[in-house]
Amino acid sequence: MSEKQFLLTMEGSNKEIIGIEDKHILDSMLAIGIDVAPKGCHGGGCGVCKIKITKGEVTTLSQSRKFLSKEEEENGYVLACRAFPVSDIEFEFIGKPKCKVNEKKKYGFV
Secondary structure (H helix, E strand, C coil): CCCCEEEEEECCCCCCEEEECCCCHHHHHHHCCCCCCCCCCCCCCCCCCEEEEEECCEEECCCCCCCCCHHHHHCCEEEHHHEEECCCEEEEECCCCCCHHHHHHHCCCC
């Protein structure tokens, strides 16, 4: 049985991203060299991979309310490391680096 594949289109990118139903969107982006998010946790706990789904549907694992409010989620925002395509999608990369570890590294505190 083959995995379902979907076309993932990121606003501002001309690269074709093929998403697989059981692979989160961030992994699909990284697989073709789209590395727009700072290296985060890949588990929904840092918020650096926030995207807005503008077309299509995804399913998600639990997402940190610290980095994604209920209102944002209701308006199509998800964390790419916690979202899986269930159709072709179009999205905008938001990615606000709010990770406290990354902020500490930036300022030399780690």
